[in-house]
Amino acid sequence: MSRLSFTEALDQALELLDQGHPLEYCVRQFPEYSDELRPLLQVSADLYSLATVSLASLETPSREPDWEAILSRTRQEPERRFKPFAVALRELFESLRYHPVQRFAALGAAMVILGFVMWHGTDHSSADSVLYPIKRGVEQVEFIAAQTEEDRLSLQIQFAHRRLAEVRSLAYHQERVEPPVIHALLQEAHAAIVQVKQDGVSQPEAYPQINDLWAETNASLEQLKQLAAAAPAEDAATLESAVSMMTMLRADVAAVAVAIPASPTPVDAVIAQVSIAPTPITPTPTRAAAGTTAVGPTPAAADLPAGGDDDPDDVSNAGATVGRLAPSASATPTQDAPTASPAPAPMTLVGNPTAPAPAPATSAPAPTTENPTIVPTEAGTEEPTISVTIEPTAVATELPSAEPVVEATPEPTVAEPVAETPEPTRAPKPAKPVPAKPMPEPVTATPEPTAESTETPTATLPSPTGEPAETPTASLPSPTGEPAETPTASPTALPSEPTAGSPTEMPTETAPVITPEPTLASAPDTATAAPIEAPTLVPTEAPTVDAPQPDEIPVPTIGVIRTPVTPASPAPDPSVATETPTVTVIPTPDPMPEPIESVPQADEETDSPSEQPTPTPVANRDSQVSPAAQLHTDQQLRQDAPAAFAPDVESDGHRLLVQGGVPRSGQEQAPAAVNMDGKRTSAEAAPRQERLQRVNGKT
Amino acid sequence: MPGSIDLPSVIARAREGNPQAIRELYDVYSDPVRRYCYVRLADSEAAQDCVQEVFLCIWKGVKNFEYRGDLSFTAWLYTIANNVLVSYVRKRKRVQQVPLTPELNLTDPKSNDSARSICERLALRQAISQLTSEQQQVITLKFYVGLTNLEIAEILGRTEGAVKALQHRAINRLQQILSHERASMFADFSFGEIA
Numbered sequence: 001m002s003r004l005s006f007t008e009a010l011d012q013a014l015e016l017l018d019q020g021h022p023l024e025y026c027v028r029q030f031p032e033y034s035d036e037l038r039p040l041l042q043v044s045a046d047l048y049s050l051a052t053v054s055l056a057s058l059e060t061p062s063r064e065p066d067w068e069a070i071l072s073r074t075r076q077e078p079e080r081r082f083k084p085f086a087v088a089l090r091e092l093f094e095s096l097r098y099h100p101v102q103r104f105a106a107l108g109a110a111m112v113i114l115g116f117v118m119w120h121g122t123d124h125s126s127a128d129s130v131l132y133p134i135k136r137g138v139e140q141v142e143f144i145a146a147q148t149e150e151d152r153l154s155l156q157i158q159f160a161h162r163r164l165a166e167v168r169s170l171a172y173h174q175e176r177v178e179p180p181v182i183h184a185l186l187q188e189a190h191a192a193i194v195q196v197k198q199d200g201v202s203q204p205e206a207y208p209q210i211n212d213l214w215a216e217t218n219a220s221l222e223q224l225k226q227l228a229a230a231a232p233a234e235d236a237a238t239l240e241s242a243v244s245m246m247t248m249l250r251a252d253v254a255a256v257a258v259a260i261p262a263s264p265t266p267v268d269a270v271i272a273q274v275s276i277a278p279t280p281i282t283p284t285p286t287r288a289a290a291g292t293t294a295v296g297p298t299p300a301a302a303d304l305p306a307g308g309d310d311d312p313d314d315v316s317n318a319g320a321t322v323g324r325l326a327p328s329a330s331a332t333p334t335q336d337a338p339t340a341s342p343a344p345a346p347m348t349l350v351g352n353p354t355a356p357a358p359a360p361a362t363s364a365p366a367p368t369t370e371n372p373t374i375v376p377t378e379a380g381t382e383e384p385t386i387s388v389t390i391e392p393t394a395v396a397t398e399l400p401s402a403e404p405v406v407e408a409t410p411e412p413t414v415a416e417p418v419a420e421t422p423e424p425t426r427a428p429k430p431a432k433p434v435p436a437k438p439m440p441e442p443v444t445a446t447p448e449p450t451a452e453s454t455e456t457p458t459a460t461l462p463s464p465t466g467e468p469a470e471t472p473t474a475s476l477p478s479p480t481g482e483p484a485e486t487p488t489a490s491p492t493a494l495p496s497e498p499t500a501g502s503p504t505e506m507p508t509e510t511a512p513v514i515t516p517e518p519t520l521a522s523a524p525d526t527a528t529a530a531p532i533e534a535p536t537l538v539p540t541e542a543p544t545v546d547a548p549q550p551d552e553i554p555v556p557t558i559g560v561i562r563t564p565v566t567p568a569s570p571a572p573d574p575s576v577a578t579e580t581p582t583v584t585v586i587p588t589p590d591p592m593p594e595p596i597e598s599v600p601q602a603d604e605e606t607d608s609p610s611e612q613p614t615p616t617p618v619a620n621r622d623s624q625v626s627p628a629a630q631l632h633t634d635q636q637l638r639q640d641a642p643a644a645f646a647p648d649v650e651s652d653g654h655r656l657l658v659q660g661g662v663p664r665s666g667q668e669q670a671p672a673a674v675n676m677d678g679k680r681t682s683a684e685a686a687p688r689q690e691r692l693q694r695v696n697g698k699t
Numbered sequence: 700m701p702g703s704i705d706l707p708s709v710i711a712r713a714r715e716g717n718p719q720a721i722r723e724l725y726d727v728y729s730d731p732v733r734r735y736c737y738v739r740l741a742d743s744e745a746a747q748d749c750v751q752e753v754f755l756c757i758w759k760g761v762k763n764f765e766y767r768g769d770l771s772f773t774a775w776l777y778t779i780a781n782n783v784l785v786s787y788v789r790k791r792k793r794v795q796q797v798p799l800t801p802e803l804n805l806t807d808p809k810s811n812d813s814a815r816s817i818c819e820r821l822a823l824r825q826a827i828s829q830l831t832s833e834q835q836q837v838i839t840l841k842f843y844v845g846l847t848n849l850e851i852a853e854i855l856g857r858t859e860g861a862v863k864a865l866q867h868r869a870i871n872r873l874q875q876i877l878s879h880e881r882a883s884m885f886a887d888f889s890f891g892e893i894a
Contacts, residue, residue, distance in 0.1 A: 007860075007867045011848065014841075014866075040867075043823075043874045047842045050820045051738075055843065058737050058746070064725065065751050071718040071758055079762040094856070 157209040163189035774853035826876040834869035
């Protein structure tokens with residue numbers, strides 16, 4: 001007989017006792033526990049005795065209740081078809097009572113499900129949801145748990161991303177926008193960006209993320225602007241303030257991007273964007289596109305809401321898309337370059353023959369050296385504002401890559417555009433109609449300009465008034481949207497080119513022959529007449545032409561500066577005039593005021609893409625000009641280059657200039673200018689193919 | 700105890716709304732339930748009211764009762780009885796403790812109890828009140844109602860082994876309390892003699 005536990009022995013002894021056996025008998029049945037069992041059995045016997053005595057007085061009721069009467073007054077509860085959840089759950093647990101393994105498994109599964117639901121709900125909670133504090137708490141834990149500086153920086157960038165996404169989501173989905181919430185989010189995003197600003201530059205791993213952040217910022221800004229424009233009156237103020245805060249954030253991010261040392265990563269594109277950021281000023285779509293392109297595709301991509309994504313929730317996607325675009329964008333220019341090649345303006349300006357066909361070479365390195373020329377181009381594009389901006393050496397580095405490409409391809413095609421271009425220019429200077437060989441001349445001219453332009457950018461910049469710079473700008477744009485613009489712009493560009501690219505002018509002069517050419521047909525008459533009549537006006541027009549471009553032209557500056565744009569007095573500036581003539585006719589130094597008036601007309605008609613209003617910039621664009629010098633007030637700019645302030649530009653009234661200049665790693669400063677309001681004109685968004693077709697059609 | 704009736708058929712008739720089925724159930728189960736209630740309430744009339752209320756609850760909810768054997772019905776019956784008792788006590792705002800009242804007869808009319816026996820019963824009753832509610836439940840169902848360990852386990856929602864352990868601890872605790880009482884009693888008596 002196996003040894004019983006004391007509990008079992010006691011239970012069996014109680015059974016015996018209940019059956020009426022004497023206590024000692026029960027004890028003897030379990031001798032091993034006799035000593036311990038006896039007192040307990042004694043108590044048990046007393047309990048039985050007590051129960052018997054106590055219940056003895058409990059008498060059975062004399063009569064039973066009248067159940068039929070009682071039950072007739074009581075209704076039975078209806079049968080439930082489904083068990084209550086609590087009952088079912090209890091039964092489930094009861095069924096698992098004797099299966100500890102299954103019980104723990106069920107408990108674990110429940111915990112996992114609950115955890116997933118909590119995590120999912122928390123991760124996607126908006127700033128006004130109940131779970132949002134949990135989300136922030138989790139972020140704090142993540143940040144604290146981060147072991148390396150790289151991880152922390154990455155988290156900071158992620159947090160900034162999230163805050164921006166939350167702002168967009170709130171503004172997009174909320175019926176009523178809560179200012180405190182949005183402002184708090186933006187402040188937190190700003191805090192994160194400031195942290196990134198402090199640590200990001202030193203960690204190359206973070207560059208791609210910063211690039212994405214830049215794109216995200218642009219996308220958020222654009223969307224907020226759209227929402228603010230469409231928001232009801234009661235929300236407009238809130239969204240407007242959010243837009244202003246977002247603008248400041250954008251400047252911060254730009255500063256971060258600019259501060260990053262040169263690298264082949266997309267960050268370069270970001271820097272290019274920053275420095276070249278288009279100015280919202282003028283609405284010259286065509287030109288704007290060109291200018292933008294020149295600057296760098298990345299910005300364009302960034303500015304545009306991720307892939308045309310309307311849903312702000314898709315921030316991640318948007319950011320991702322933008323991020324991807326950035327690099328590709330940079331590449332795009334290169335590719336476009338060939339396409340854009342048709343654009344005459346760029347071609348002429350570039351004169352890259354010298355520069356090998358680096359076009360495809362998205363990599364900035366090689367072209368960078370040469371590109372400096374490009375920088376001026378941008379400046380030229382920006383003309384009014386640009387004059388100041390252009391200088392950034394860093395910018396130059398980036399630009400080069402784009403230009404080279406353009407030049408190589410374009411030339412052949414460009415020939416035509418060039419020819420056209422001359423027309424407008426010619427128009428003003430019909431007097432020089434000598435050239436009867438438009439094509440040849442253009443070709444010849446192109447090469448020359450190329451060489452010249454190449455030089456011009458670097459060395460010539462100062463003297464040529466910077467027009468060359470503009471010219472390059474035109475070429476840059478070409479990659480992006482030049483095709484379309486090219487035809488129209490070409491004329492414009494030509495005029496401008498002549499001005500800026502005095503060197504180029506040589507060909508231009510030849511172009512005179514072109515003047516009569518068909519492309520400009522519409523304008524030619526007017527142009528022709530104008531030039532003859534008012535040669536002096538030339539300068540004025542040139543600026544005007546440039547003016548349109550400025551819109552897209554990025555304005556490099558440090559800090560936010562409001563630069564009231566005053567309409568450039570049509571009055572011909574001596575310098576401008578000198579330049580203008582140069583452009584149109586020939587030499588760099590020669591200013592031909594006369595053609596100016598006619599030129600403007602031609603530009604308008606032709607919608608010259610390159611329109612290098614640069615005259616002004618040119619004047620300021622001494623290659624040696626320091627970044628600080630770029631910070632000119634409107635008056636200064638007017639004094640320096642009145643022509644730069646074309647009426648169109650002036651109409652904007654003010655421009656916001658954001659200073660993004662930060663010394664590059666170990667080299668010259670790269671005063672990166674950021675145009676706070678940088679917008680893309682519709683022209684930019686227009687497919688290049690269409691523009692090309694248009695151009696081809698015209699040609 | 701319940702072996703005298705065909706429980707499934709009775710329950711089926713009760714579901715159909717036949718009052719006779721409840722009468723049959725009352726005849727079989729009223730006594731143990733009454734004892735159970737009486738021990739807890741120490742009031743025969745209150746116990747009878749509670750018994751009547753228990754069977755009324757069975758009538759109301761029999762349609763939702765899932766018969767899975769006699770044990771399941773016993774467990775359901777005493778669960779209802781316990782709920783009724785708790786509700787009854789709450790209404791009367793009485794402490795769920797066995798009071799010492801004249802109704803609690805500590806003498807056996809069929810035998811000649813000595814004073815010591817009465818004192819010991821009184822001490823035992825007081826000792827029971829010092830047990831935990833679960834231990835009291837086991838003692839009540841085991842010694843007053845006469846249920847088996849298996850039935851008690853079903854009622855309490857515990858295993859049979861757990862009920863045995865509870866029973867062991869409850870008896871052991873009673874023995875300790877009574878021993879302490881006796882020791883103190885003897886001590887007082889000794890002091891009195893000395894004094």
